[in-house]
Amino acid sequence: MNKIYPEDVLNPGELPNTTDVPQFDEVPPKQLPKPLSDFKQYVDSKFCYFSKPIDQAELISTEPKIAYQCRMKILVEKRSVHTDVAPHPWHTETVLGSSSLGRFFESTERSGEAIGNIWSDYQVNIPDGEKFHRTLTLTNSIYHTRCSNCRAKRYVPCTSCTKGLTYDKQICYNCKGAGQLICKRCKGLGGFRHTPKLTVKWSTRSSTFFYQNSFLHKKRIRKGQRTAFWSTRRVPWSKSSSIEDCVQSINEEVPDIPLQTYIVRDYTEKHLNPMRNKNNAMRRFECFIERMGFEEVHYTMGENYSNKRDSKLEHTFRFCQYPGPKGQNSIYENDYPLNCCGCFGEKVACYSSCCTIL
Ligand SMILES: [Zn+2]
Numbered sequence: 001m002n003k004i005y006p007e008d009v010l011n012p013g014e015l016p017n018t019t020d021v022p023q024f025d026e027v028p029p030k031q032l033p034k035p036l037s038d039f040k041q042y043v044d045s046k047f048c049y050f051s052k053p054i055d056q057a058e059l060i061s062t063e064p065k066i067a068y069q070c071r072m073k074i075l076v077e078k079r080s081v082h083t084d085v086a087p088h089p090w091h092t093e094t095v096l097g098s099s100s101l102g103r104f105f106e107s108t109e110r111s112g113e114a115i116g117n118i119w120s121d122y123q124v125n126i127p128d129g130e131k132f133h134r135t136l137t138l139t140n141s142i143y144h145t146r147c148s149n150c151r152a153k154r155y156v157p158c159t160s161c162t163k164g165l166t167y168d169k170q171i172c173y174n175c176k177g178a179g180q181l182i183c184k185r186c187k188g189l190g191g192f193r194h195t196p197k198l199t200v201k202w203s204t205r206s207s208t209f210f211y212q213n214s215f216l217h218k219k220r221i222r223k224g225q226r227t228a229f230w231s232t233r234r235v236p237w238s239k240s241s242s243i244e245d246c247v248q249s250i251n252e253e254v255p256d257i258p259l260q261t262y263i264v265r266d267y268t269e270k271h272l273n274p275m276r277n278k279n280n281a282m283r284r285f286e287c288f289i290e291r292m293g294f295e296e297v298h299y300t301m302g303e304n305y306s307n308k309r310d311s312k313l314e315h316t317f318r319f320c321q322y323p324g325p326k327g328q329n330s331i332y333e334n335d336y337p338l339n340c341c342g343c344f345g346e347k348v349a350c351y352s353s354c355c356t357i358l
C-alpha cells in the first residue's frame with residue numbers, strides 16, 4: 001500500500017531569499033594568516049602561476065630555520081727557480097805561462113753555492129694581499145761557464161776562407177781577411193754568467209659553502225640579508241695545521257647544523273686533499289661565516305592538491321620566508337602545484353619542476 005503524502009504548498013513569503021545564498025564559486029576568501037597572505041601576494045606576482053586555491057589554504061606550521069654562508073680563503077704559495085744566462089767575461093787560467101795549456105786543464109764551470117732546498121732554505125715574508133709575486137736573486141749561487149763554442153778564445157775560425165783568403169786568393173768578404181770571427185754565442189766574452197732566481201708566487205684559493213636546516217636555494221642565501229657570525233684569520237698556516245682546533249670556537253646554534261664538522265669536511269675535501277701532493281704550500285687560512293635566520297612555512301590546499309615534487313609530503317607544500325635583498329621579506333618555494341600555464345585558467349594550470357624561477 002502506497003503512502004500518500006499531502007501536497008506541500010509553499011508560501012513564497014516563507015522561502016529564504018535566494019539572493020543571500022552564496023554561490024558555490026563565490027566562497028568569500030578567508031582571512032588568511034600573514035605568511036599565507038604574503039605567499040598569495042607572491043604567487044599573484046608570478047606569471048603563469050594560478051593563485052586561487054591559496055584562498056582555501058590552511059597553515060600547518062611555521063618553523064624558525066637558519067642558513068649559513070661560509071667563505072674560505074687560503075693563500076697558496078708556489079716557488080720555482082729559473083736561471084738567467086748572459087754572456088760574461090771568462091778569464092782563462094794559465095798553466096806554465098800558457099793559456100793554451102790552461103784552456104786544456106781548467107774546469108769549464110766555476111760554481112757558486114748550492115741552491116739547496118728552495119722551500120726550507122729561504123725565508124720569504126708573505127704579502128697582505130691576495131695575489132702577489134716576488135723574485136729573489138740568489139747571488140751566492142751565481143755560477144759561470146766557459147763558452148763551449150770558442151773555448152774562451154772569443155773568436156772562432158771563419159768557415160768561408162782559409163786564413164782570410166778565399167779559394168781564388170781574394171780577401172774573404174765574411175771576415176774581412178782576419179780569418180776568424182767574434183764568437184756569436186758568447187758575444188766575444190768567452191763565457192756566461194748563470195744567475196739563479198727564486199720566484200715566489202701567491203694566489204688565493206677561495207670557495208663558498210652553504211649550510212642550513214631547510215631547503216632554501218643557495219642563490220637565495222647568497223642574495224639574502226646575512227649578518228656576521230664568526231670569522232678567523234690564521235697566519236702562519238700550513239697543510240699540517242689543525243683545522244679541528246681552528247673551528248673549535250664556532251658556536252653551534254642547532255644540532256641539525258654541525259658547523260664545525262661541516263667546515264672540517266669541506267676544508268679537507270675541497271682544499272687540503274686537492275693540494276696535498278702538489279708542490280705548493282698553504283700560508284694563510286681565512287674563514288668568514290655569515291648567518292641568516294628565516295622561516296619555513298608548511299601549508300595545505302586540501303586533498304585535491306598533492307606535492308608532485310616530493311611525494312612524501314603528500315598534500316603538504318612549503319615555502320621559505322627570508323630577509324631578501326634590501327631587507328625586504330622574500331619568498332622561495334619550489335613545489336607550488338599550479339606554477340605552470342595558470343594564465344590559461346584553472347583547468348590548464350599544473351605543476352612543472354622547471355618553472356621554478358630563481
Ligand atoms: Zn764563445
Ligand SMILES: [Zn+2]
Pocket residue numbers: 158159160161162164165172173174175176177178179180
Ligand atoms: Zn773569412
